[in-house]
Amino acid sequence: MKFIDEFRDKEIAEGLIQRIHRTSTRPIQLMEVCGTHTVSIFRYGIRGILPEQIRLISGPGCPVCVTPNQDIDLAIALSRQKDIIIVTFGDMMRVPGSTSSLQKEKAEGRDIRIIYSSLEALDIAKQHPEKRLVFLAIGFETTSPTIAVAILRAKEEKLHNLFVLNSQKRVPPALVALLQSQRVKIDGFILPGHVSTIIGTNPYQFIAKQFGRPAVVTGFEPVDILQGIWMLVKQIEENRAVVEIQYRRIVREEGNPIALRKIDEVFDRDESRWRGLGLIPDTGYRFKESYREMDVRNFDVEVEAPKEHPDCLCGEVLQGIRSPSECRLFKKVCHPENPVGPCMVSIEGTCHTYYKFS
Amino acid sequence: MCLGIPGRVIEIEKNVAKVDLGGISRDVSLDLCPDVSVGEYVLIHTGFAIQKVDEKEAEETLELLKQMAEAI
Numbered sequence: 001m002k003f004i005d006e007f008r009d010k011e012i013a014e015g016l017i018q019r020i021h022r023t024s025t026r027p028i029q030l031m032e033v034c035g036t037h038t039v040s041i042f043r044y045g046i047r048g049i050l051p052e053q054i055r056l057i058s059g060p061g062c063p064v065c066v067t068p069n070q071d072i073d074l075a076i077a078l079s080r081q082k083d084i085i086i087v088t089f090g091d092m093m094r095v096p097g098s099t100s101s102l103q104k105e106k107a108e109g110r111d112i113r114i115i116y117s118s119l120e121a122l123d124i125a126k127q128h129p130e131k132r133l134v135f136l137a138i139g140f141e142t143t144s145p146t147i148a149v150a151i152l153r154a155k156e157e158k159l160h161n162l163f164v165l166n167s168q169k170r171v172p173p174a175l176v177a178l179l180q181s182q183r184v185k186i187d188g189f190i191l192p193g194h195v196s197t198i199i200g201t202n203p204y205q206f207i208a209k210q211f212g213r214p215a216v217v218t219g220f221e222p223v224d225i226l227q228g229i230w231m232l233v234k235q236i237e238e239n240r241a242v243v244e245i246q247y248r249r250i251v252r253e254e255g256n257p258i259a260l261r262k263i264d265e266v267f268d269r270d271e272s273r274w275r276g277l278g279l280i281p282d283t284g285y286r287f288k289e290s291y292r293e294m295d296v297r298n299f300d301v302e303v304e305a306p307k308e309h310p311d312c313l314c315g316e317v318l319q320g321i322r323s324p325s326e327c328r329l330f331k332k333v334c335h336p337e338n339p340v341g342p343c344m345v346s347i348e349g350t351c352h353t354y355y356k357f358s
Numbered sequence: 359m360c361l362g363i364p365g366r367v368i369e370i371e372k373n374v375a376k377v378d379l380g381g382i383s384r385d386v387s388l389d390l391c392p393d394v395s396v397g398e399y400v401l402i403h404t405g406f407a408i409q410k411v412d413e414k415e416a417e418e419t420l421e422l423l424k425q426m427a428e429a430i
Contacts, residue, residue, distance in 0.1 A: 003411055004363075015430055016423065117404045140360060142403055145406075192360060194361075262390065
């Protein structure tokens with residue numbers, strides 16, 4: 001496919017690998033923030049072809065993985081109400097909550113449906129005016145504008161039976177939290193290409209200006225990732241720290257202003273709870289006043305107290321502090337058929353990727 | 359979850375584009391990326407076009423990288 005195959009070119013990749021080897025002189029740790037990057041890095045064997053002193057660590061960039069148990073438990077409790085249909089992106093189905101999962105609830109006969117696009121939620125709501133439809137709004141900035149469009153349309157079309165469990169997350173302030181915590185040494189960031197398609201590069205400037213680290217917005221094909229790494233290595237070796245774009249065919253400095261306006265029409269920024277990282281200021285959204293009636297957090301529903309498997313290291317894996325292989329459950333109790341934590345469920349979860357490729 | 363794939367716009371009707379994804383055609387919303395024409399490529403995420411692909415930038419990046427590879 002055009003714009004994919006060319007960025008898998010072997011000769012170009014080899015050129016970049018050589019450049020990286022020639023340029024790199026010091027030990028560094030680079031964090032790939034996005035789970036889609038982690039998958040590509042493993043699929044193309046990129047870790048194995050880098051100089052030994054360059055270490056890649058996986059970050060918190062998997063929306064399913066960072067959704068806290070409280071929200072999964074709320075979705076499960078809602079699914080048990082007779083007049084509710086739950087619609088969700090597929091990855092959420094198997095994520096274990098405190099004592100159940102949406103998949104288990106579906107097997108018990110609850111009406112839970114998988115959608116590919118937020119607009120399908122509107123169609124289902126129209127087909128079932130007698131039911132309340134609850135859309136599990138999970139995702140980073142890539143997905144948030146599509147959720148906002150569905151909400152705006154529901155309002156326009158006066159759909160009164162569409163409700164939203166809002167668990168969306170914003171990426172840049174989570175990186176502030178990671179850098180401030182200093183629990184993991186990060187010398188540079190491979191920034192998420194598709195989140196940045198929406199938000200552009202301005203929201204990341206603090207990485208260079210306040211923390212003195214370089215960051216490169218990077219695409220997802222092997223040539224993209226190698227070029228992104230090379231750009232980071234070059235900056236570090238030249239003692240520079242700026243935010244650059246490798247993924248120029250898609251990402252503009254200003255992002256996608258139309259998409260950003262859609263988000264702003266529906267949501268204000270708010271704190272949000274992340275699995276592993278806790279409550280982080282500014283990393284989520286709350287409904288603006290005129291959309292608040294769609295918020296399921298207004299529903300009167302009893303939710304069990306959240307509890308997590310005491311041995312699951314997902315929270316630390318998400319911060320790059322621990323690797324999946326350090327977890328005593330990994331590959332023994334926890335595997336893709338029987339995931340203990342969300343990092344093993346999502347196809348972009350770090351544990352799932354390690355399991356599949358190692 | 360942030361997967362996106364480039365597809366070529368083959369037809370536009372109101373704010374929906376029919377897009378060719380390597381031989382498969384799919385309808386995508388243009389709500390977030392209205393300023394596109396037939397023949398252009400867009401990045402698609404969960405049924406929405408979220409950005410136009412800049413073909414010139416892609417060519418320039420590849421050209422630069424090819425020259426770098428040859429210069430080694």
